[in-house]
Amino acid sequence: xxxxxxxxxxxxxxxxxxxxxxxxxxxxxxxxxxxxxxxxxxxxxxxxxxxxxxxxxxxxxxxxxxxxxxxxxxxxxxxxxxxxxxxxxxxxxxxxxxxxxxxxxxxxxxxxxxxxxxxxxxxxxxxxxxxxxxxxxxxxxxxxxxxxxxxxxxxxxxxxxxxxxxxxxxxxxxxxxxxxxxxxxxxxxxxxxxxxxxxxxxxxxxxxxxxxxxxxxxxxxxxxxxxxxxxxxxxxxxxxxxxxxxxxxxxxxxxxxxxxxxxxxxxxxxxxxxxxxxxxxxxxxxxxxxxxxxxxxxxxxxxxxxxxxxxxxxxxxxxxxxxxxxxxxxxxxxxxxxxxxxxxxxxxxxxxxxxxxxxxxxxxxxxxxxxxxxxx
Amino acid sequence: xxxxxxxxxxxxxxxxxxxxxxxxxxxxxxxxxxxxxxxxxxxxxxxxxxxxxxxxxxxxxxxxxxxxxxxxxxxxxxxxxxxxxxxxxxxxxxxxxxxxxxxxxxxxxxxxxxxxxxxxxxxxxxxxxxxxxxxxxxxxxxxxxxxxxxxxxxxxxxxxxxxxxxxxxxxxxxxxxxxxxxxxxxxxxxxxxxxxxxxxxxxxxxxxxxxxxxxxxxxxxxxxxxxxxxxxxxxxxxxxxxxxxxxxxxxxxxxxxxxxxxxxxxxxxxxxxxxxxxxxxxxxxxxxxxxxxxxxxxxxxxxxxx
Numbered sequence: 001x002x003x004x005x006x007x008x009x010x011x012x013x014x015x016x017x018x019x020x021x022x023x024x025x026x027x028x029x030x031x032x033x034x035x036x037x038x039x040x041x042x043x044x045x046x047x048x049x050x051x052x053x054x055x056x057x058x059x060x061x062x063x064x065x066x067x068x069x070x071x072x073x074x075x076x077x078x079x080x081x082x083x084x085x086x087x088x089x090x091x092x093x094x095x096x097x098x099x100x101x102x103x104x105x106x107x108x109x110x111x112x113x114x115x116x117x118x119x120x121x122x123x124x125x126x127x128x129x130x131x132x133x134x135x136x137x138x139x140x141x142x143x144x145x146x147x148x149x150x151x152x153x154x155x156x157x158x159x160x161x162x163x164x165x166x167x168x169x170x171x172x173x174x175x176x177x178x179x180x181x182x183x184x185x186x187x188x189x190x191x192x193x194x195x196x197x198x199x200x201x202x203x204x205x206x207x208x209x210x211x212x213x214x215x216x217x218x219x220x221x222x223x224x225x226x227x228x229x230x231x232x233x234x235x236x237x238x239x240x241x242x243x244x245x246x247x248x249x250x251x252x253x254x255x256x257x258x259x260x261x262x263x264x265x266x267x268x269x270x271x272x273x274x275x276x277x278x279x280x281x282x283x284x285x286x287x288x289x290x291x292x293x294x295x296x297x298x299x300x301x302x303x304x305x306x307x308x309x310x311x312x313x314x315x316x317x318x319x320x321x322x323x324x325x326x327x328x329x330x331x332x333x334x335x336x337x338x339x340x341x342x343x344x345x346x347x348x349x350x351x352x353x354x355x356x357x358x359x360x361x362x363x364x365x366x367x368x369x370x371x372x373x374x375x376x
Numbered sequence: 377x378x379x380x381x382x383x384x385x386x387x388x389x390x391x392x393x394x395x396x397x398x399x400x401x402x403x404x405x406x407x408x409x410x411x412x413x414x415x416x417x418x419x420x421x422x423x424x425x426x427x428x429x430x431x432x433x434x435x436x437x438x439x440x441x442x443x444x445x446x447x448x449x450x451x452x453x454x455x456x457x458x459x460x461x462x463x464x465x466x467x468x469x470x471x472x473x474x475x476x477x478x479x480x481x482x483x484x485x486x487x488x489x490x491x492x493x494x495x496x497x498x499x500x501x502x503x504x505x506x507x508x509x510x511x512x513x514x515x516x517x518x519x520x521x522x523x524x525x526x527x528x529x530x531x532x533x534x535x536x537x538x539x540x541x542x543x544x545x546x547x548x549x550x551x552x553x554x555x556x557x558x559x560x561x562x563x564x565x566x567x568x569x570x571x572x573x574x575x576x577x578x579x580x581x582x583x584x585x586x587x588x589x590x591x592x593x594x595x596x597x598x599x600x601x602x603x604x605x606x607x608x609x610x611x612x613x614x615x616x617x618x619x620x621x622x623x624x625x626x627x628x629x630x631x632x633x634x635x636x637x638x639x640x641x642x643x644x645x646x647x648x649x650x651x652x653x654x655x656x657x658x659x660x661x662x663x664x665x666x667x668x669x670x671x672x673x674x675x676x677x678x679x680x681x682x
Contacts, residue, residue, distance in 0.1 A: 067577055087580040100578035104596050113592075114582035165583065 017076075018043040018201050019064070019169055024073030026059050033059040035225035036073070041218075046195055046202045048216035050209060050248075056225035057205045061171055064203060065094045078168055088117070093167040097174040099158035101146035107133070107157050108142040114165045132160040135194060151179050152187065159191070163198055170195070172204035176211055188214045209249050213237070221245050243374050246295040253301070253341040255294045262288045266368070268312065269294055273339045279312040279368045286375055293374040300370035301343035303331050303362050314365035317341075319358055329355065333364050409656065416649035419443040427645050446650035456651070459629040460658065466545070466620075466630060467613035470552040471560075474609045475602065477553065478560035482601075483594075485561070486568035497565070500558050512551055512622050519547050519623070547623040548630075552613055559612075560605035567601025568594075600673060607666050611659050631655050 019041040026034040034056040041047045049057040062068045064075060066087035074083045082090055093114070101110050111132055115125045133139040136156035146154055155175070162170060175191065176184045192215045195202050206212050212219045213233040220230040221244075229236055229245045240246035243254065257271030257278060269278040269292060278294050286292055308314045320340055321332035329350055331343040343364055345355075356362045387395075418427035419441070431440045450456045485496045503511060518524045519542040526538040541547050571594070579589040617632030624630070631651060638648035 065577075065581055067580075087577070088583045088585055092581075094578075094581050096574050096578055098572075098574060100572065100574040102575060102578070102593060113579070113584070117583035117585075117588065161582070 016040075016042045018045075018078055019047075019203065020076040021060070021064075022074045022076070024060070024063060024070045024075065026056070026063060026068060027071045032225055034063070034070075037222075037225075037227055039220060039227060039230065041201060041203060044196075044199050044201055045217045046192065046204065046215055048212035048219040049203065049205045049222055050207070050212045050219050051222035052207055052248075055222040057222045058173065060222075061094075061173055061203065061205045064169070065092055065171055066090050091165075091168040092171060093162040093165055093169075094171040094173060095155075095158045095162045095175060097177055099146075099154045099178070101154055101158060101161070103146055105145075106142065107138065107144050107146070107149070110146065110157060111161045111164050114161065118165070128164055129160075132164040133157075135163070135198070136160045152183055155179065155187070159194065163194075163200065166200075168201065170200045170202045172202060174206055175204060176206070176208065184211070185214070191215065213249075221248060223248075238372075240295065240372060240374065243293050243295070246293075246372065246374060250297065251342060252295045252297050255296070255339075257292060257294060259284070259286055259288050259290050259292060267373070269373070273335065273337045274315050275336060276314055277312045278371055279310075280371045280373055281368045284373045286373065290375075295372045295374060296366050296370060298330070298342040298344040299328075299346075300366050301341065301364050302366065303333070303343050303345055303356055303364055305356060305360075305362060307363055308365045310365075313368055313371075314363050315341075316361070316363055319356055319360050319362055322355075322358055331356075331362075333362060335364070409653075412649045413653055415645055416446055416653050417442045417444070418646045419445060420644060420646060425645070426643055443646070446646045447654075449647070450650050450654060455629075456634070459631055459634050460654070462629045463614050463631045463655075464658070466548065466552070467610050467616075470549060470556060470613050471606050471610045473549065473553045474557050474560040475606065478557055478564060478605065479602070481557075482561045482564040482568055486565050486571075493569075500561050504558070508555060508618065511555070512619055515547070515551050515554065515623060516542065519550065542623065543625040545624065545628055548620050548628055551619040551623045552616065555619060556609040556613060559608040563604035563608065564598060564601035567598050567604075571597055600670070603666060603669065607662065610662065614659060615655055 017040040019039075021037055021039040024034055024037050025032070037056075037060060049060060051057045059068060063070050066082070066085060066089075070083060074081055076082065077090075077092065082092070102113065105113070108129055111129045112125050115128060120128070130139055130142070133142060136159050138153060138156045138160060141149060141153065141157075146157065149157065155178070176187060179187060188211055204212075204215065216233060218230065218232050219236060221228045221236065223244055229241045231239075233249075236245060237249050240249060246252050247254070255269075255271045255273050255278065257269040257274075259267050260270045260277065261268035262284075266279060266281040267284045267286075269280065271278060271294070280294070303319075307316075315335045315337075317333040317335040319331060320334045321330075323330040324347070325344075326347065328344045328346050331345060332340055333343060334340050341364060414430055415427055417430060420426065421428045428441060428443070430442065431438060433439075481500070485493055485500070488496060516523075520526070521538040521540060521542060523542065525541070526535070529535045529539065530537075541550075575593055575597070576589050579593045580586075584592065615632050615635075616630065617636060620628050620630040620633055621636070624633075635648050635651050635655075638644045638651060
């Protein structure tokens with residue numbers, strides 16, 4: 001076992017690493033679905049694989065479940081190599097996107113199915129099934145068939161079924177995609193609560209960044225079979241490491257520019273899209289003269305009628321569209337360069353009478369700490 | 377307003393859609409059956425037609441003569457009873473064999489790649505393009521004492537002298553299973569191909585080994601297909617005439633043959649009719665059971681949707 005760990009091509013075996021994916025590649029025919037992914041998940045962590053469809057996140061999940069075997073690379077769970085184990089020998093259970101409840105069985109038999117395969121005695125099965133159903137508040141529905149339940153109820157049963165065997169690792173495949181938008185958010189919080197209560201390590205796959213940010217302790221953004229960035233939701237949102245991540249997690253405004261001044265405590269970036277330069281005072285390691293993208297989140301942009309006093313970090317434009325979203329107001333501003341940017345202004349900072357309206361000339365400005373410089 | 381109130385009396389679209397099949401069934405199924413039923417209660421008579429009529433008016437008296445001779449004979453003569461039992465037995469064994477051979481075939485076709493699937497399905501349907509009679513004749517050639525099968529077996533040295541298969545029950549079974557296998561495979565295939573494979577993955581994921589997955593998930597979920605296939609094999613096999621006649625021996629008792637004998641050899645129309653009526657009833661019972669199970673299943677689905 002220790003030999004295996006030493007021979008693992010990447011990543012040191014940290015004692016906290018409960019699930020370790022080492023250089024996993026999956027090739028279907030002539031398409032590379034997963035390209036050399038290495039990843040560690042800690043014990044009792046909720047980890048989200050986030051990406052748009054076809055990015056390889058589902059393939060990665062299926063390899064963790066054992067439905068696909070990696071073309072190369074290893075997968076370790078609790079220091080045990082599970083790469084070649086068939087799904088029925090893995091201490092891993094999955095909640096399927098469509099829930100995959102057995103339609104010919106009652107709720108109770110569905111939940112009991114996994115325990116029966118293990119040969120657990122009947123009275124213990126009964127006890128554990130009802131314990132699991134109680135956990136998801138579905139004990140009153142034990143005699144129903146799945147098709148007699150609502151989507152939300154089916155999801156709870158599916159969760160109970162995948163938790164009842166007390167797996168070392170729980171996999172959630174797009175857990176909310178079959179639910180109505182209204183109950184999604186409530187369910188996300190409740191599901192997180194249950195998972196924390198049980199204390200199970202969990203890897204989920206989702207294309208919905210809000211879902212990942214609500215539920216996950218850490219997340220990995222995937223694109224074209226590779227992990228682009230991995231970190232806590234806050235880290236990834238605040239410090240995206242590339243243009244793709246910045247655009248995928250939340251919405252943002254991009255400016256293309258060239259670094260024109262490089263001082264130890266700040267840089268200035270000239271952009272054709274802005275009349276004034278961008279002043280950035282943190283985390284820029286790119287050399288002078290390099291082409292960069294600058295990302296500024298809509299919530300960091302202020303909208304005002306007066307021209308700012310500083311001679312950088314603002315732009316002049318005209319209000320293109322105003323949308324009252326309740327807690328905030330979303331402005332679209334057409335800059336003099338023709339670029340349309342978005343700004344979210346907290347409703348508290350505006351009164352409806354006083355707020356700049358459609359076609360009004362305004363200044364968009366931002367603090368120097370809010371811009372993120374991205375090399376690509 | 378007046379148009380609306382008149383519209384109440386016009387048949388609904390639903391009725392219009394249902395009427396044609398009912399008329400068709402009434403004209404070509406129910407009416408002939410009633411005629412046969414009528415003849416079965418008549419008595420034998422020389423002349424054309426060769427049976428007595430049920431009702432006669434003579435001297436202003438209506439006499440209705442219901443002759444129960446045929447039915448009395450049917451339920452007392454051990455030959456008829458043995459024939460019925462044997463027909464049902466042979467149909468049941470044929471259905472079972474079709475199930476044992478057809479299930480793996482349907483399963484394999486349903487699980488192969490879509491392009492290959494159509495080719496395999498074509499291979500199942502292909503025999504229908506030649507007449508059944510021709511295909512059964514081919515079996516005569518294969519199964520005869522000096523036929524292909526015996527030649528091959530003797531050439532392989534497995535047997536010393538020809539095995540007698542032709543003109544035995546075994547030959548009939550071979551012929552029946554061969555002819556009716558596609559009827560089992562097709563409905564079962566239709567069921568298996570639309571099965572949600574994620575259910576099987578879920579069962580694997582929960583710790584079930586492949587065989588357990590088959591017996592606890594695939595098989596129960598494919599039961600509607602199995603039942604439909606079994607009905608399609610069982611029902612026509614009970615009354616089958618051509619195959620037992622051509623491949624069976626003198627003591628292969630099947631209803632189809634008895635009916636033929638009564639009708640053409642004995643010219644006993646009432647007896648042949650009675651044999652037919654009882655057989656139809658015998659076939660109706662499984663059909664009704666089948667229908668009942670289908671309806672119940674549909675109801676279950678509807679309850680779920682509500």
